[in-house]
Amino acid sequence: MRQGIALVISAPSGAGKTTLIRRLAAEFPGLGYSVSCTTRAPREGEVDGRDYIFLSRQAFEERRAAGDFAEWAEVHGNLYGTPLAPVREMLAQGRDILFDIDVQGAAQLKLNLEGTCFIFILPPSMTELERRLRLRGQDDEAAIERRLANARRELCEAPWYDALVVNDDLDAAYDRLRAAYVAATLAPARNPRLVGDLLATP
């Protein structure tokens, strides 16, 4: 049986990551998500254990100190973390897991979860990234400048990822993203008994 793949997808804001991930999830419904822990309060309709595992700050910090998280971050005063044990269990069962996380979270996974496949989605140019951010119309000038500065910092991390997917054209970019995922399923390290079983059985 094939080992599951932890698939990390990162991108600067405006590169088109959300659209590409939706398409991948639609084509590969078996691709699971890990449920994160958070210290923020549940929003209306959110279910504990399905949307998030809601923890007190003390409980979160205790689990973090115990090394329970594959990666964690503080965002707007709230803590978020990916619990390692359920991820390892899903992977051992052969389930693939998608992680839609930023470069800081990805860097922690790189250290804590061996065999992870890292995919970075890039804009074709900074001009085009800026154009897309303005087109969305959700940010003021200062926010756009901040996002562009963040994008420059994040792009510097792209070279340690396994695959660089330039989103110049949505269909072409999706073909590349899909290929990076499918190719990851073909690695001998993720199919440790394939050849042996083939030779052992008639």
Added chain:
Amino acid sequence: MRQGIALVISAPSGAGKTTLIRRLAAEFPGLGYSVSCTTRAPREGEVDGRDYIFLSRQAFEERRAAGDFAEWAEVHGNLYGTPLAPVREMLAQGRDILFDIDVQGAAQLKLNLEGTCFIFILPPSMTELERRLRLRGQDDEAAIERRLANARRELCEAPWYDALVVNDDLDAAYDRLRAAYVAATLAPARNPRLVGDLLATP
């Protein structure tokens, strides 16, 4: 500019390699072939420098001693070799090159040509491989037994390849082969200036 990819595809006889390679070459016409050197006599219609570089045995052995070949083999008393210099030149120009070679040749390329992408095509089972060999109707019983014994030996080398493509269904296998090739084009090591250029230009 992206660096060219040396793409090695190996498979035991009967796994369906030729059909899959034809499809890949049809979809990616930019995928080049390297012209091999050989000591065998030209056949009718073969052009020196296009089909093969025809060499005397002495000339071949001198070039082999000089380390000119990325891989070489003796088949039915004739020597065949892949000259390294034109391969490196094509790769430096960003051209991808397909190598349709056996595991012995692939093992030599593994040592002599860094960055090569190795893809192994496997039958779904030994029974199915035997069925396909019989279906072709080109071998007698002894030849089929020989091919199956060779296949078992070759399959033991599959785990050091980069991608294992099981040819259970032709369309599914082609999708995997194609993904392995496309994913290889996305590796940061083959796109050394991608991020720098993106950040340097507007």
